[in-house]
Amino acid sequence: MKRYTLLIAMASICSLTIAVQPVWSQVAETTAGMVDLERRASEWGASLSFDPLTGTGFVLRGQDLLRFKLGFASYMTGNGTLLRAAAPELYENRLRISQTTSSAIATWFADRDADRASRTTVVAILIDPGHGGKDPGAIGEHGAGSTKLRIAEKDIVLTIAKDLHARLTAKWPDKRIMITRAGDSYPSLDDRVEMANQVELTVNQAIIYVSVHANASFNKNASGYEVWYLNPDYRRTVVDSKKSEGVDKEVLPILNAMLEEEYTTESVYLAKSISGGLELSFGTSTVNRGVRADEWFVVRNARMPSVLVEVGFVTNEAEARLLSSEGHLRKLGDGIYNGIVSFVEYFERRKGPSAP
Ligand SMILES: [Zn+2]
The missing domain is CATH 3.40.630.40 (Zn-dependent exopeptidases)
Structure with missing residues (x-):
């Protein structure tokens, strides 16, 4: 009886493990205060391009372009103005940015939309x-x-x-x-x-x-x-x-x-x-x-x-x-x-x- 219970318990843990895995990885990402840039880009409906040789890349959504460079705490917009936010970094071959940077970029995209919508x-x-x-x-x-x-x-x-x-x-x-x-x-x-x-x-x-x-x-x-x-x-x-x-x-x-x-x-x-x-x-x-x-x-x-x-x-x-x-x-x-x-x-x- 006791053995049987243990088996059920183990099965439960296994299914629990599978079910919550994405949440765990998100928790890990948040704990470090960093988020995966490619994943964020796809949430914004943008594409990500990166050249590892120069350490530069850009996020592009429609006409809205944001250039970045590893280690630089400024993102350059298509018209040359700068968005100041913590620099992107490379971690295990993935680009990541801070939560704050992510919010700043999301706000910038939203502002571009609002700007277009208000143009007559x-x-x-x-x-x-x-x-x-x-x-x-x-x-x-x-x-x-x-x-x-x-x-x-x-x-x-x-x-x-x-x-x-x-x-x-x-x-x-x-x-x-x-x-x-x-x-x-x-x-x-x-x-x-x-x-x-x-x-x-x-x-x-x-x-x-x-x-x-x-x-x-x-x-x-x-x-x-x-x-x-x-x-x-x-x-x-x-x-x-x-x-x-x-x-x-x-x-x-x-x-x-x-x-x-x-x-x-x-x-x-x-x-x-x-x-x-x-x-x-x-x-x-x-x-x-x-x-x-x-x-x-x-x-x-x-x-x-x-x-x-x-x-x-x-x-x-x-x-x-x-x-x-x-x-x-x-x-x-x-x-x-x-x-x-x-x-x-x-x-x-x-x-x-x-x-x-
Ligand atoms: Zn007249």
Whole structure:
């Protein structure tokens, strides 16, 4: 009886030994404060590469690269910054790192993910040449006889917008570059805004709206370009009710205020970018009337960063003559193009939606 019990006891110990072996080795690893780097790398979804001759290697996960060297308490990231943590070491032909280093690397990978998730991409740009068809916009009539000139806003802005559309399409084949009209037609203001609002966007995607117009004034001397954005005091509903189903009714006004602030900040930056681009094109040869705020219909109803560019005055004879020349229109297109490119590059480079 006694012998029999002993046998059972031995069998139990054997099965126990087999069952808990991985736990024991983990305990041993933890006791030493060191963990196996290859095993950790596979837990992070990363691959490990090591050259025993130079004692250097790297951990790679997607675009995230971390280089290391035996005995060096710094890990170099793909962009050259250093992550300070205890050096990796070789133990029985296996690379191992401390628990603290392991946590530091895991946090670094998590930060890279968070950084990518918070980056916003401009997926669409809508160029809107104002007026068209039955609506000529502002008309400039100057001179007489052989110097007679008649220009219509709808034609000038269409030329600039089509040039801009072609250049942006060539620059960014992956973005959706749209135009509200490609000929002498008249989409209503509602149609134009709807085109922009219909673009399906995920949380980190954005669309920008650039409306192109030409000015008129009773003051025949008024000249130059200006860029308008929405007056920040103007209250509007920017949260799309279709997209906010299920959102707490009390939260909606808060979300709305946040988005409004966001679009205003971005619209101001876009306006300044375009104004700067135009100044780069013209220097002091054309008056820069600056960045202005108002409650234009198109800008007001577009739920996205949006601006309106007034390219010049058709009522000023000298400017009207410039606006009827292809070279001047191309320069205007250049300025707006450069402004949009610099805005988009800034927008996509920064980290969070409201980071400077
Ligand atoms: Zn207009």
